[in-house]
Amino acid sequence: MSTAATSGAQATLLDPQKKRRKVSPYWITAALFPAILLVWFVVTQLEVLHPILLPGPEAVLTSIPRVLGSETFGIHASRTLIETLAGFALGAAVGFLLGLLLGSSSVLRAAYLPALSALEAVPTVIIAPLIIAWFGFGIEGKAVQAAIACFYAVFITTLSGLSLANANSVSLMQSLGASKLQTLLKLRVPSALPVIFGGLQLGATTAIIGAIVSEFVGADAGLGFLLLRYRSSYDTPAAWVLILCFLVIGVSAYLLISFAEKRIVFWRSTAVSRPDLEKNDH
Amino acid sequence: MPKNNDSKVLVRLEGVSKKYQSGSNEIVALSGLDLEAREGEFLSLLGPSGCGKSTALNIMGGLLKASEGIITIAGEEMTKPRRDIGMMFQQAVMFPWRTTIENVLLPIEVFGLNKKDYVAKAEELLEMVGMTEFAKSYPWQLSGGMQQRAALCRVLIHHPKLLLLDEPFGALDEFTRETMNQELLRLQSHSGSTAVLVTHNISEAVFMSDRIAVMSARPGRLIGVIDVPFERPRKPELYGRPEFTKLVVQAREMLGLA
Amino acid sequence: MTSTAADVRSRGKELRKQSKSTTQSVIVGTVTLVVFLALWEILPTLGVLNRVLIPTVSDTIWGLGQLIIGGYWWEDLASTLSSVLIAWTIGVAFGITMGVVLGTSPFVRTAITPYAIALQALPKIVLAPVLIGALGFGPESKIAIAVAICFFPVWINTMVGLSLPSAAEFTFMRSLNATRVQLFRKLQMPSAVPIVLVGMKHAMLLSFTGVLVAEILSSASNGLGKLVKEFSIQLNMPLTLAVITVVLTIAVSLVSIMDVLERKAVFWSESERGKKS
Numbered sequence A: 001m002s003t004a005a006t007s008g009a010q011a012t013l014l015d016p017q018k019k020r021r022k023v024s025p026y027w028i029t030a031a032l033f034p035a036i037l038l039v040w041f042v043v044t045q046l047e048v049l050h051p052i053l054l055p056g057p058e059a060v061l062t063s064i065p066r067v068l069g070s071e072t073f074g075i076h077a078s079r080t081l082i083e084t085l086a087g088f089a090l091g092a093a094v095g096f097l098l099g100l101l102l103g104s105s106s107v108l109r110a111a112y113l114p115a116l117s118a119l120e121a122v123p124t125v126i127i128a129p130l131i132i133a134w135f136g137f138g139i140e141g142k143a144v145q146a147a148i149a150c151f152y153a154v155f156i157t158t159l160s161g162l163s164l165a166n167a168n169s170v171s172l173m174q175s176l177g178a179s180k181l182q183t184l185l186k187l188r189v190p191s192a193l194p195v196i197f198g199g200l201q202l203g204a205t206t207a208i209i210g211a212i213v214s215e216f217v218g219a220d221a222g223l224g225f226l227l228l229r230y231r232s233s234y235d236t237p238a239a240w241v242l243i244l245c246f247l248v249i250g251v252s253a254y255l256l257i258s259f260a261e262k263r264i265v266f267w268r269s270t271a272v273s274r275p276d277l278e279k280n281d282h
Numbered sequence B: 001m002p003k004n005n006d007s008k009v010l011v012r013l014e015g016v017s018k019k020y021q022s023g024s025n026e027i028v029a030l031s032g033l034d035l036e037a038r039e040g041e042f043l044s045l046l047g048p049s050g051c052g053k054s055t056a057l058n059i060m061g062g063l064l065k066a067s068e069g070i071i072t073i074a075g076e077e078m079t080k081p082r083r084d085i086g087m088m089f090q091q092a093v094m095f096p097w098r099t100t101i102e103n104v105l106l107p108i109e110v111f112g113l114n115k116k117d118y119v120a121k122a123e124e125l126l127e128m129v130g131m132t133e134f135a136k137s138y139p140w141q142l143s144g145g146m147q148q149r150a151a152l153c154r155v156l157i158h159h160p161k162l163l164l165l166d167e168p169f170g171a172l173d174e175f176t177r178e179t180m181n182q183e184l185l186r187l188q189s190h191s192g193s194t195a196v197l198v199t200h201n202i203s204e205a206v207f208m209s210d211r212i213a214v215m216s217a218r219p220g221r222l223i224g225v226i227d228v229p230f231e232r233p234r235k236p237e238l239y240g241r242p243e244f245t246k247l248v249v250q251a252r253e254m255l256g257l258a
Numbered sequence C: 001m002t003s004t005a006a007d008v009r010s011r012g013k014e015l016r017k018q019s020k021s022t023t024q025s026v027i028v029g030t031v032t033l034v035v036f037l038a039l040w041e042i043l044p045t046l047g048v049l050n051r052v053l054i055p056t057v058s059d060t061i062w063g064l065g066q067l068i069i070g071g072y073w074w075e076d077l078a079s080t081l082s083s084v085l086i087a088w089t090i091g092v093a094f095g096i097t098m099g100v101v102l103g104t105s106p107f108v109r110t111a112i113t114p115y116a117i118a119l120q121a122l123p124k125i126v127l128a129p130v131l132i133g134a135l136g137f138g139p140e141s142k143i144a145i146a147v148a149i150c151f152f153p154v155w156i157n158t159m160v161g162l163s164l165p166s167a168a169e170f171t172f173m174r175s176l177n178a179t180r181v182q183l184f185r186k187l188q189m190p191s192a193v194p195i196v197l198v199g200m201k202h203a204m205l206l207s208f209t210g211v212l213v214a215e216i217l218s219s220a221s222n223g224l225g226k227l228v229k230e231f232s233i234q235l236n237m238p239l240t241l242a243v244i245t246v247v248l249t250i251a252v253s254l255v256s257i258m259d260v261l262e263r264k265a266v267f268w269s270e271s272e273r274g275k276k277s
Ligand SMILES: Nc1ncnc2c1ncn2[C@@H]1O[C@H](COP(=O)(O)OP(=O)(O)OP(=O)(O)O)[C@@H](O)[C@H]1O
Pocket: B020, B021, B022, B027, B028, B029, B047, B048, B049, B050, B051, B052, B053, B054, B055, B056, B200, B218
């Protein structure tokens, strides 16, 4: 999105009377956090919302040590993390390989893409009960559900990324008499990486969702399971602590993948995305 | 007289046609093009935009199949890209995830040769174009001219017999372009390869070439060939000589621009 | 945030358009389908796979027939479908409003981006148990959960869409002395339409997901999610698979309808024009 400097320039462009804004938008960002807490506090004090729905920030904050310090929290948390990671690895690997396969053969693409791209529409949670029936309450079923949930995003971004290689670069590889495999590995995959990372980013979130939903359907451990237990005992502050945990997990996954992307797709963050950003700024 | 007048023919196009299918209508890009490039010479393909110069070059490079006609390289019929051909395109086509020297060594990797044997050669080429200190830089840290210099090194790394150059410096400013053309001539005579250069620019064609093949507007066919008898190495002073102007005027007339 | 989650998912359509089916591909596709169906039929029959857990194709088709003849589930179907559509409508309206309010000014957009990223990374489905706890097992909680999940891509895509016009386009509009409202209506809004539609399509899937999760989670309500859960607990796999088939059919139909609407609305886009000529 936009940067402060150019947005200021735009403001003056639109309205020459206005002075350039001196305030960085990130001051607002920082100020928003206490503001949200304050609104949250006021809302709960006035009991605008049902207290079972939304306990006050002080209740949630004071519950953090209790929830995180409980004996079993580590077991539940590691269980969910393992399910998610295993599922993500499986789903991303299958999605990537299938993307490569369809990306290198137009016959396979024409044969399988119509069926596979219908997956775009499918709410994968619907098969969660089936997976539980097949795999039981253990880790495997959750991992499979997570894999199914994240497969499509990685598959479709790999496939579409492979067609993004610049036409001149393809000609260059052809003129060198490069084999299909060489063109794939040396040109198409690197060109696809920025897009694939978009798929991984989305896939990570959906993998977490897959694991949680599967735990909701039936589990003997895990953070989703724990969340349901807190709910049934009407311990809403504790439930909100878990929701914050999921926020932390989600944001960590986002940051980790962004970090990996910066490292692996280094040429993009420094060169290619910059003109893009500038173009979109105003 | 051009120096290679009676030497062997390296590339021969006979009655080459190319039709493109675009939607429901057919575009005839080339029709009955006859052309030859002799060993060691510098040949330019000159013609109006859209006349099929790139198409002809890509057919010579084996990137496109001709709809009709025969293409031979060193007596063998052309079927697919060959390793003794090097192509350069209007854009530098540097892979942004590779450093300059890694980009230069790309053909070696693709050919499955041992990269170590060619590192010295790559460094030498980079030095010849004054890019030694940028060997470890990434393409996006280089100017357009520097990128094309690196691309020039890349096309020469595997000693191709034939260089196919499709307006390689077309995207550069006038000044850089002239320097690069000089650079190209120097490296080409150094390596002794045959070069086919596609260009719109008449005086560039006269300055660079031993012979100029002038093509008609679409569908492209050969109008005629101009011999350029100037001595080599070519010097910028050439631009001022009346013989030079005469050839430029001759080319303009053939193109119907006079 | 130029490529959004919704954007990432909707790449299939473009690709499908580009890949032409040939005799060869039709043969490959047909053979694969036949082999798949044959294995699905034969392996459970032979006992290689447990037929109770994995019923054959014919078992599944029989289950589908039973389900349709039985008719006792029309209410579930109606409940799920209406919840999905209501939640989607609310979510889209809410998302577009949020997008316009927060997205018209680049300054505000920049300020809230970190929060938007955090919200995007939060698996919002975890709100479901809390919402059910507060709102009970009725349709309200289903709809609330689905809205909470599905408004997000619409909001983000509206914000991104409004920022799509280039600096040159803004300068051009200013050279015409356009007001802020004109700028919004004549430049930003049309540029945003395609990407907002993509967000709305993603929202449909998310709304469906939210409703199904709510139905699976809450023991008292009705709906297709509850039906799947009950059949699978009874190990009545033919009927489980039958309901799943129904859900898949509805989901694909809903998105196909969205595709058609998209094509009508975004007639000016590059790819749509290419297809017509
Ligand atoms: N892939 C293609 N599909 C359809 N038509 C094409 C294709 N490539 C080229 N053409 C058409 O063939 C003709 C010749 O194209 P070509 O690129 O060879 O011309 P050119 O002489 O290199 O032009 P320029 O000097 O502008 O580069 C043009 O009219 C062009 O529109």
